[in-house]
Amino acid sequence: MTFDFDFFVIGGGSGGVRAARMAAQRGVRVALAEVADLGGTCVNAGCIPKKLYSYAAHYAEAFAEAPGYGWTLPAAPTFDWDTLKANRAREIGRLNDIYLQLLQGAGVTVLRGGAQLAGGNAVTVNGQRHTARHILVATGGQPFVPEVAGRELAITSEQMFDLDPFPRRLLVVGGGYIACEMASIFNALGSKVTLVQRGPRLLGGFDTDAAAFVASEMGKAGVDVQLNASIATLASQGDGCVRATLGGGTQIDADAVLYATGRRPNTAGIGLEEAGVKLDDKGAILVDAHFRTSAPGIHALGDVSTRLQLTPVALAEAMVLVDELFGPRPGKAARSMDYDFVPSAVFTHPNLGTVGYTEEAARQAFGEVTVFRTDFKPLKHTLSGSAERVFMKLVVETKTDRVIGLHMVGADAGEIVQGFAVAMRAGATKAVFDSTIGIHPTAAEEFVTMREPSPTA
Ligand code: NDP
Numbered sequence: 001m002t003f004d005f006d007f008f009v010i011g012g013g014s015g016g017v018r019a020a021r022m023a024a025q026r027g028v029r030v031a032l033a034e035v036a037d038l039g040g041t042c043v044n045a046g047c048i049p050k051k052l053y054s055y056a057a058h059y060a061e062a063f064a065e066a067p068g069y070g071w072t073l074p075a076a077p078t079f080d081w082d083t084l085k086a087n088r089a090r091e092i093g094r095l096n097d098i099y100l101q102l103l104q105g106a107g108v109t110v111l112r113g114g115a116q117l118a119g120g121n122a123v124t125v126n127g128q129r130h131t132a133r134h135i136l137v138a139t140g141g142q143p144f145v146p147e148v149a150g151r152e153l154a155i156t157s158e159q160m161f162d163l164d165p166f167p168r169r170l171l172v173v174g175g176g177y178i179a180c181e182m183a184s185i186f187n188a189l190g191s192k193v194t195l196v197q198r199g200p201r202l203l204g205g206f207d208t209d210a211a212a213f214v215a216s217e218m219g220k221a222g223v224d225v226q227l228n229a230s231i232a233t234l235a236s237q238g239d240g241c242v243r244a245t246l247g248g249g250t251q252i253d254a255d256a257v258l259y260a261t262g263r264r265p266n267t268a269g270i271g272l273e274e275a276g277v278k279l280d281d282k283g284a285i286l287v288d289a290h291f292r293t294s295a296p297g298i299h300a301l302g303d304v305s306t307r308l309q310l311t312p313v314a315l316a317e318a319m320v321l322v323d324e325l326f327g328p329r330p331g332k333a334a335r336s337m338d339y340d341f342v343p344s345a346v347f348t349h350p351n352l353g354t355v356g357y358t359e360e361a362a363r364q365a366f367g368e369v370t371v372f373r374t375d376f377k378p379l380k381h382t383l384s385g386s387a388e389r390v391f392m393k394l395v396v397e398t399k400t401d402r403v404i405g406l407h408m409v410g411a412d413a414g415e416i417v418q419g420f421a422v423a424m425r426a427g428a429t430k431a432v433f434d435s436t437i438g439i440h441p442t443a444a445e446e447f448v449t450m451r452e453p454s455p456t457a
Contacts, residue, residue: 001121005029007325008123008132010115010270013040015302015314016138017099022322024106026329031132032108033115033125037092038099040140041303042311044092045158050181052088053161054347057188061349065384079190081166088161117275121297134297134325137277137285138314139266141303143178145259150234153242154259157182163256167191171244171254173231175202177346179260180214184349187223194224194252196231196244203346207358209373210407213391214352217409220387221349265304280306289337291321299325310344343421345414350388353417356424357405359395368398369405370430372450378410378443390443394430394450401429406447416444 009020012034020032037044056079063077103110113126121131143156155163157178168191172183175197187193195202195218202218202225203211219225226246233245234257244252265284272285278294280286285293285300293300299321301307302314316337323334343355356362362369372394381388388411395405406420423432438445 003121003131003133005031005109005130005132007031007134007136008115008130009033009136009138010117010123011040011136011138011140011266011302011304012036012038012099012103012110013138013140013302013314014042014311015140015318016040016136017103018315019136019138019301019318019322020108021102021106022319023326024103024108026322026326028326030106030108031111031130032103033111033113033123035112035114037096038103038110039092039096041142043095043099045161047311048095049088049092049161050157050185051347052091053084053185053189054181054349056084057185057349060188060190061386065381065386068383068385081189085162114269116269117271117277117295117298119275134299136291136321137270137272137293137298137300137304138302138318139270139304141263141265141309143259144262144264146261148231148234150236150242153234153236154257156259160256160258165255167254167256169254169256170194171196171242171252171257172260173197173257174260174262175199175227176204176260176262179258180218180346180348182258182260183223183225184218184221184347187218187221188349192224193222194226194254196226196229196246196252198228198230200227202227203352205358206346206352206354207393207395207405207407208360209393210352210354210391210409213375213389213409214346214348214350217350217388218348263303263309267304282306290324291317308339308342310342313339313342341421341425343417345417347414350390350410351408351413353408353413353415355406355417355421356403357395358407359393359405362395362397362405366397366399366404370396370398370453371456372396372430372452373454374446374450376446379441380411390446392443392446392450394433394447396430401431403428403430403433408447410443412443416447420447 006028007023007030009016009032024030111125115125118124170186170191170193172179172195183193183195202215230247242257276295278286284306287305291299291301301317303309320335320337328334346352375391390410393407436448
């Protein structure tokens with residue numbers, strides 16, 4: 001049987017673009033369909049604009065800290081939200097163009113429009129039918145907002161980047177990555193931020209100590225963190241003001257109410273059910289270790305499938321799939337996917353960086369563990385006047401001495417943890433950490449000078 005394409009990718013986000021480009025570089029005929037801007041959530045409404053806004057927010061801290069180092073600012077710095085929005089939009093537009101050029105440069109046929117599976121090896125885009133030997137669904141996810149009275153007044157992370165006007169008062173609902181990052185960023189940019197989380201802690205799934213430290217630092221920085229609290233109703237008060245009434249009756253007025261209550265896979269309107277593609281109980285496409293769905297010839301990866309919702313994970317999955325379908329790069333072995341020791345960072349102020357097991361998960365998986373903890377005032381803040389502190393924690397499997405969990409809350413934790421992730425994937429033991437010479441004076445050197453185990457709780 002002959003096909004129009006060897007590989008048809010539905011979705012031009014991180015995973016889809018990488019898969020299409022890598023496949024085309026193997027010399028096969030590739031098409032990619034995308035209904036929105038190329039780059040997906042990460043480029044357009046996630047990682048990249050979020051990090052740009054986080055940089056913007058860090059300037060506020062730098063201005064506040066500068067006098068301690070002898071700087072006199074001629075006047076109180078002012079922040080222009082419209083300038084930041086316009087500069088971000090320009091940069092994102094540039095990235096959208098680069099994605100298009102990369103795809104076209106690799107020989108990928110880029111189709112603009114929504115794609116539907118049309119049975120067997122066929123896909124339709126804008127009413128036109130295309131056939132392909134292999135199909136990849138990489139349609140990503142979208143924010144989820146639970147049922148609540150006045151739900152239409154809530155906004156999601158996708159609207160945060162272009163809010164007009166700047167929210168003087170921001171209410172954030174949720175306590176995960178997005179809620180904590182947005183709360184930190186808008187707090188530093190000048191909003192009065194209240195964060196309402198239904199449970200007893202922030203950042204579920206992260207190490208308990210590290211998450212508590214983030215909550216405490218966010219509180220010190222000015223975010224009003226309310227735990228064990230939930231929204232009963234949202235009601236418009238006119239003039240853009242939304243009044244949230246909490247379960248206990250407390251009322252909070254805000255100019256914007258951000259629901260950051262998780263994300264759901266984009267599986268509607270693609271014809272998945274008709275094509276025989278099964279979803280799991282969370283609505284994500286069910287795939288095996290080779291990214292095969294229950295329908296022959298149809299694959300899925302990234303946020304629409306069942307794995308970790310992180311851009312670098314989707315990129316790695318894409319490269320593994322391309323190796324599997326079209327062979328590895330010349331002279332290289334086929335790549336395989338390993339979800340162990342995937343590092344990640346939450347770009348709160350200060351950041352949380354993490355790799356490996358939380359203390360709780362390590363105890364369950366390995367039994368006896370030895371824990372090393374420290375928290376301290378970083379050198380920078382001896383003169384800056386900032387009360388921000390750094391937290392570090394190592395979790396070591398007692399039997400083997402292997403470092404299986406590393407957690408940091410502090411400036412640039414994301415940058416620091418990336419390097420340690422390599423050591424941990426290589427199986428570094430605590431003895432190897434101890435024998436590593438520190439770089440002085442840095443915060444990171446504390447990871448190689450933690451001598452005394454912390455008492456267990
Ligand atoms: P998360 O799953 O991280 O957090 C969702 C939060 O919303 C949790 O605090 C959860 O509470 C709460 N919640 C869930 N349902 C409800 C509800 N019905 N009512 C009230 N609260 C609710 O999701 P995010 O939206 O923050 O992020 C989605 C994913 O995107 C992340 O898991 C991550 O993989 C990815 N991401 C990664 C980033 C990075 O790498 N820096 C940045 C942003 C996103 P509870 O804890 O009680 O369950």
